[in-house]
Amino acid sequence: SAVISQKPSRDICQRxxxxxxxxxxxxQVTMMFWYRQQPGQSLTLIxxxxxxxxxxxxxxFVIDKFPISRPNLxxxxxxxxxxxxxxxSIYLCSVELGEADTQYFGPGTRLTVL
Amino acid sequence: xxxxxxxxxxxxxxxxAIASLNCTYSDRxxxxxxxxxxxxxxxxxxxxxxxxxxxxxxxxxxAQLNKASQYVSLLIRDSQPSDxxxxxxxxxxxxxxxxxxxxxxxxxxxxx
Numbered sequence: 061s062a063v064i065s066q067k068p069s070r071d072i073c074q075r076x077x078x079x080x081x082x083x084x085x086x087x088q089v090t091m092m093f094w095y096r097q098q099p100g101q102s103l104t105l106i107x108x109x110x111x112x113x114x115x116x117x118x119x120x121f122v123i124d125k126f127p128i129s130r131p132n133l134x135x136x137x138x139x140x141x142x143x144x145x146x147x148x149s150i151y152l153c154s155v156e157l158g159e160a161d162t163q164y165f166g167p168g169t170r171l172t173v174l
Numbered sequence: 175x176x177x178x179x180x181x182x183x184x185x186x187x188x189x190x191a192i193a194s195l196n197c198t199y200s201d202r203x204x205x206x207x208x209x210x211x212x213x214x215x216x217x218x219x220x221x222x223x224x225x226x227x228x229x230x231x232x233x234x235x236x237a238q239l240n241k242a243s244q245y246v247s248l249l250i251r252d253s254q255p256s257d258x259x260x261x262x263x264x265x266x267x268x269x270x271x272x273x274x275x276x277x278x279x280x281x282x283x284x285x286x
Contacts, residue, residue: 161205162206162220165217165219167216
């Protein structure tokens with residue numbers, strides 16, 4: 061597996077502001093993903109962070125709201141823009157590593173929007 | 175049919191019993207299958223992966239895959255209160271090079 065860190069671990073933000081979440085891996089990985097997990101729910105994929113090109117977004121998620129950067133093979137950021145209380149959630153990054161399709165998750169960022 | 179389906183539970187078992195968690199999947203996912211454990215307030219942790227028909231054992235955990243019936247299960251022997259968590263079933267899409275598809279998870283409660 062890999063050591064995956066996320067910053068911040070939690071934050072409380074005001075409506076209308078933006079928050080950038082960082083994900084750092086201790087080894088180079090090709091595939092990185094961003095998920096959202098709302099209270100009591102399962103994981104919802106936001107996008108695949110592609111190194112050197114634009115992220116691939118899932119249905120219902122758009123770049124203007126969730127811009128993603130992937131400058132290299134060990135780092136990615138997810139920005140939650142113009143936040144509303146509905147964006148309150150846990151945001152998780154994951155990486156694909158080792159055996160085929162195997163994903164490992166970072167510790168998550170708990171976001172509360174007031 | 176959803177790609178990956180699980181009973182949300184809760185599933186309650188007494189300490190020391192076998193917990194059986196089940197997951198069914200559609201034709202759109204059939205390559206690789208995974209079980210993750212998620213404690214409340216924590217991120218998902220990989221427990222088992224299984225790629226071919228049959229059983230795969232790792233300590234107290236056994237994953238079972240039946241491609242003909244399109245189900246995958248996780249058995250936890252000698253269940254402990256520390257096994258109380260939500261268990262997520264995940265599968266890879268046939269198209270390849272795409273992220274995993276997750277079920278909604280089954281909440282397991284092991285009663286001491």
